[in-house]
Amino acid sequence: MLIQRGIQITLCFLFLSVSLFAQNVTKTEKTETNSSASHTKRYTYRKKHNPNGIGKFYMGREIAHVMGFGYRAGGAKWLERETREKEEKISLLAKSLKIQKNDVIADIGAGSGVISMLLAAQLGQQGKVIAVDVQQKMLDRLKKNLKAKNITNVKPHLGKSKSPQLAKNSVDLIVMVDVYHEFEYPYEMMLHLCQALKKGGRIAFVEYRMEDPKVPIKIIHKMSEAQVKKEALQEAFQLKFVETITVLPRQHVVVFQKKDDKKK
């Protein structure tokens, strides 16, 4: 009888230990799922979506397709079109950014180099533009354009979809013309971009104005000023809003600055 009772107690104890262990495992699994869930929650996916988007959503907007090179059919040719200056007055952009002669500027999503070359014209001998793109074909075209114009202060640089592959604290100004809305990983890109900025360095988002229905660009390639601010002012990036430059007829230029710990 006593032996039977003893076996019962031991079994009970064993059962309790096993279920407590199981609970712990489930708890850990839940936390892990939660942390990966918060990661997956950052991006959500929908089957039904805008055909010009990739079906991936971030902070309430769909991410657009990356513009392909396709020189003959569009892409680089469209970026280099003769009417661009008349339509978009992009030369005003470089002049409005208060560039210092010896600045190191990263032109992210440089494409075939139209903007990089305008920025380079604002710099002196000590300054340079790092022209970053994820498409080697765009960079090859950019190199050809630089050679044709004998421009030596623009350095082509191959980036990755999650990172521009720039050194930390190395850049005074980051310029992103019509590209941020097509970053496949905007959060990861922003983390790396902000690391690449020097303290007090600036980052400029140049996006077609969503607020203006007359801007003749597909809606998925537009961003409102409020959306840009919502995305850029996340705690992790340590940015503060500086100004919105409104000299361009189609795009707004929303500028932020990397916080300097000493000047809080």
Ligand SMILES: C[S@@+](CC[C@H](N)C(=O)[O-])C[C@H]1O[C@@H](n2cnc3c(N)ncnc32)[C@H](O)[C@@H]1O
């Ligand atoms: C619409 S084009 C704009 C080109 C240029 N900024 C201009 O206005 O002439 C966008 C470019 O960004 C590039 N791009 C897309 N995602 C990128 C990323 N994560 N990092 C760097 N470049 C990217 C594309 O390959 C494409 O060449």
